[in-house]
Amino acid sequence: MVNKLNNTQPSIIKLVDVTFGYNEKPILKEVNLELNEGEKVGLVGPNGSGKTTLLYIIMGLIKPQKGKIEILGKLREKEKDFIEVRQKIGLLFQDSDSQLFCPTVKEDIAFGPLNLGKSREEVKILVEEICEFLGIKHLINRPIYKLSGGEKKLVALATVMAMQPVCYLLDEPSTGLDEETKEKVISFLKNQAHTYLVVSHDKKFLKEVTEKIYFLKEGKVFLYQDFSQQG
Ligand SMILES: Nc1ncnc2c1ncn2[C@@H]1O[C@H](COP(=O)(O)OP(=O)(O)O)[C@@H](O)[C@H]1O
Numbered sequence: 001m002v003n004k005l006n007n008t009q010p011s012i013i014k015l016v017d018v019t020f021g022y023n024e025k026p027i028l029k030e031v032n033l034e035l036n037e038g039e040k041v042g043l044v045g046p047n048g049s050g051k052t053t054l055l056y057i058i059m060g061l062i063k064p065q066k067g068k069i070e071i072l073g074k075l076r077e078k079e080k081d082f083i084e085v086r087q088k089i090g091l092l093f094q095d096s097d098s099q100l101f102c103p104t105v106k107e108d109i110a111f112g113p114l115n116l117g118k119s120r121e122e123v124k125i126l127v128e129e130i131c132e133f134l135g136i137k138h139l140i141n142r143p144i145y146k147l148s149g150g151e152k153k154l155v156a157l158a159t160v161m162a163m164q165p166v167c168y169l170l171d172e173p174s175t176g177l178d179e180e181t182k183e184k185v186i187s188f189l190k191n192q193a194h195t196y197l198v199v200s201h202d203k204k205f206l207k208e209v210t211e212k213i214y215f216l217k218e219g220k221v222f223l224y225q226d227f228s229q230q231g
């Protein structure tokens with residue numbers, strides 16, 4: 001189903017009145033957030049404000065106590081509703097160790113597309129193309145435990161790219177990256193990613209890759225900056 005309201009693009013993510021707390025302390029209070037196809041959006045907020053939690057809710061990794069989650073135009077409630085979400089929406093975890101679980105780089109990047117039913121040949125080419133693009137071809141056979149933090153971040157991004165998601169959720173993607181590597185991520189976002197929500201504290205990075213920034217504070221999401229509306 002395609003949502004068309006006021007000539008906007010199809011809705012990818014829509015949260016309506018989402019409320020969540022890990023215990024009695026509320027983290028998200030009736031949060032409303034919408035991301036349409038082609039939107040490149042940032043999310044900022046103090047440490048512990050619930051940015052990672054919000055991304056987990058979109059992926060169905062945790063369930064809100066109240067509210068509605070619509071992804072790709074469909075209401076998502078039960079665990080089985082999120083199977084398609086996790087195939088089509090790619091989450092880059094804040095902590096790369098949560099993302100990587102195979103013995104080597106090559107196996108980790110291949111895991112997702114093989115699981116989607118792509119052939120070994122097809123996946124081999126895809127893995128090589130992604131590694132070439134991110135400049136990590138030299139790491140392809142390396143065990144994960146022998147990677148630096150920045151290298152892990154790039155490999156984690158490669159595993160998400162390999163799923164060819166329709167939308168990316170990126171949780172602090174530039175943390176721990178040197179300037180040159182950060183430029184690669186910026187180039188990827190600008191040129192190859194069509195729709196995304198990126199959480200970051202890096203204002204310069206956000207200004208480069210987003211056209212709109214939301215702010216999460218005290219459980220509420222506000223529009224913070226809209227570059228697309230500026231001269
Ligand atoms: N599994 C958990 N159990 C209890 N509290 C948690 C858990 N995960 C995160 N929190 C708390 O929820 C709040 C929001 O966390 P998080 O979403 O990680 O914030 P952010 O990503 O904005 O820094 C923080 O106070 C954090 O300590």
Ligand SMILES: [Mg+2]
Binds near residue numbers: 051
């Ligand atoms: Mg976080």
